[in-house]
Amino acid sequence: MPTDKNIELTINHGHAASPPKAAKKILDVAYDLFYRRGIRAIGVDEIVKRAGVTKPSLYRSFPSKDELAASYLRQYDREYWERFDEAVAAHPGDPRAQISAFLTRVGKRTQRPDYRGCGMTNAAVEYPEHGHPARVVSEANKQELRHRLREMAAAMGAQDPDTLGDGLLLLIEGAYISGQLFGLGGPAASVARNADLLIEASLKK
Amino acid sequence: MPTDKNIELTINHGHAASPPKAAKKILDVAYDLFYRRGIRAIGVDEIVKRAGVTKPSLYRSFPSKDELAASYLRQYDREYWERFDEAVAAHPGDPRAQISAFLTRVGKRTQRPDYRGCGMTNAAVEYPEHGHPARVVSEANKQELRHRLREMAAAMGAQDPDTLGDGLLLLIEGAYISGQLFGLGGPAASVARNADLLIEASLKK
DNA sequence: TGACAATGTTACCGATCGGTACGTATACAT
DNA sequence: ATGTATACGTACCGATCGGTAACATTGTCA
Numbered sequence: 001m002p003t004d005k006n007i008e009l010t011i012n013h014g015h016a017a018s019p020p021k022a023a024k025k026i027l028d029v030a031y032d033l034f035y036r037r038g039i040r041a042i043g044v045d046e047i048v049k050r051a052g053v054t055k056p057s058l059y060r061s062f063p064s065k066d067e068l069a070a071s072y073l074r075q076y077d078r079e080y081w082e083r084f085d086e087a088v089a090a091h092p093g094d095p096r097a098q099i100s101a102f103l104t105r106v107g108k109r110t111q112r113p114d115y116r117g118c119g120m121t122n123a124a125v126e127y128p129e130h131g132h133p134a135r136v137v138s139e140a141n142k143q144e145l146r147h148r149l150r151e152m153a154a155a156m157g158a159q160d161p162d163t164l165g166d167g168l169l170l171l172i173e174g175a176y177i178s179g180q181l182f183g184l185g186g187p188a189a190s191v192a193r194n195a196d197l198l199i200e201a202s203l204k205k
Numbered sequence: 206m207p208t209d210k211n212i213e214l215t216i217n218h219g220h221a222a223s224p225p226k227a228a229k230k231i232l233d234v235a236y237d238l239f240y241r242r243g244i245r246a247i248g249v250d251e252i253v254k255r256a257g258v259t260k261p262s263l264y265r266s267f268p269s270k271d272e273l274a275a276s277y278l279r280q281y282d283r284e285y286w287e288r289f290d291e292a293v294a295a296h297p298g299d300p301r302a303q304i305s306a307f308l309t310r311v312g313k314r315t316q317r318p319d320y321r322g323c324g325m326t327n328a329a330v331e332y333p334e335h336g337h338p339a340r341v342v343s344e345a346n347k348q349e350l351r352h353r354l355r356e357m358a359a360a361m362g363a364q365d366p367d368t369l370g371d372g373l374l375l376l377i378e379g380a381y382i383s384g385q386l387f388g389l390g391g392p393a394a395s396v397a398r399n400a401d402l403l404i405e406a407s408l409k410k
Numbered sequence: 411t412g413a414c415a416a417t418g419t420t421a422c423c424g425a426t427c428g429g430t431a432c433g434t435a436t437a438c439a440t
Numbered sequence: 441a442t443g444t445a446t447a448c449g450t451a452c453c454g455a456t457c458g459g460t461a462a463c464a465t466t467g468t469c470a
Contacts, residue, residue, distance in 0.1 A: 170379030
């Protein structure tokens with residue numbers, strides 16, 4: 001991702017206390033609304049209204065609504081890998097424990113009453129057209145997830161690391177979706193246990 | 206689902222050869238467009254244009270766009286269980302083979318170049334609001350799927366049938382989503398193999 | 411103080427959104 | 441032939457969509 005002219009890079013450009021606080025407020029509000037109610041469902045008018053600013057402020061910081069959505073997803077991406085890396089860092093050198101920690105966390109998140117699934121997954125569903133700014137970010141996130149899972153499956157000594165890594169990804173995506181579909185007590189609650197069973201069955205004997 | 210005032214029940218009401226064919230064309234076109242590009246992404250104008258009819262024709266057969274979307278999903282639901290029951294009927298009395306057959310089929314479907322995921326899942330993502338006509342149909346479909354999978358898991362002698370059933374559901378939903386995210390060669394291709402591993406690890410020893 | 415750049419505001423654009431009032435065409439029964 | 445019911449089309453509605461032109465305000469420099 002070589003070109004990135006978005007707000008997250010220009011938010012404090014020099015002057016110590018010159019505040020483009022509007023851009024931050026806009027992104028914060030857009031993040032919340034896009035995640036909770038969907039990107040297509042939210043109009044720019046509602047975003048600027050809730051952010052307490054006006055439309056031109058939005059369009060001076062973001063070239064378009066689609067790019068604002070992409071910025072939201074880039075923010076989501078950062079926080080996503082933060083959570084992932086926390087689980088990894090908690091169990092150095094033990095990929096199986098890392099996965100277990102991450103999936104336990106995912107399982108818990110999916111049981112929260114306001115859980116709305118994975119922002120990345122949802123965006124890809126909302127924008128099937130290849131090349132859409134939001135979808136590009138989403139696809140990159142998922143490719144990275146697949147890559148990491150396959151590597152961890154190899155590190156934990158799976159017979160077929162690619163299959164196990166992909167199996168874990170299927171369980172994770174299933175948890176994201178069924179978390180928002182079934183709510184509390186849904187199948188997503190069992191993602192960690194099922195992943196553990198799958199891992200156990202996939203290791204070299 | 207006791208009340209159902211929609212077109213599928215009134216499409217041939219008496220006169221042998223004088224049905225409102227407009228309604229069928231509308232539903233067919235809506236099915237295709239809603240599935241391929243998303244419900245929110247498609248306006249009623251495009252539907253009637255592609256169907257070769259006019260807007261009042263649509264609103265005479267369907268009370269609203271939301272209800273048209275619900276009708277599309279009811280149609281999707283019927284075809285869904287048709288496919289499911291075919292896999293079941295192919296292996297009478299052998300739930301494990303039934304699941305295997307269904308998941309092999311799902312895996313193949315997800316690898317088709319124009320695959321766009323599960324219409325039910327996608328609709329639930331597009332409409333997070335509880336009670337939305339489209340979401341109601343989608344949730345019912347998923348509840349039924351969960352129920353059937355848990356029953357089949359019990360029938361095949363799982364140690365913890367509910368956990369295995371839910372695990373299979375997670376894999377299936379993961380396949381639906383990653384099928385449209387990764388396309389050909391994505392993780393969804395391995396859904397049947399991973400399900401088999403999970404089943405093997407979940408049976409009573 | 412004056413100049414400049416950045417940010418904010420008012421008011422508006424054409425296009426499209428879901429939905430409808432109302433007139434027309436066709437078929438059948440009387 | 442003429443009523444009656446049904447299906448379909450023309451033309452339109454207000455609201456909202458994403459986006460912008462022109463102007464006012466602000467803070468930071470010299």
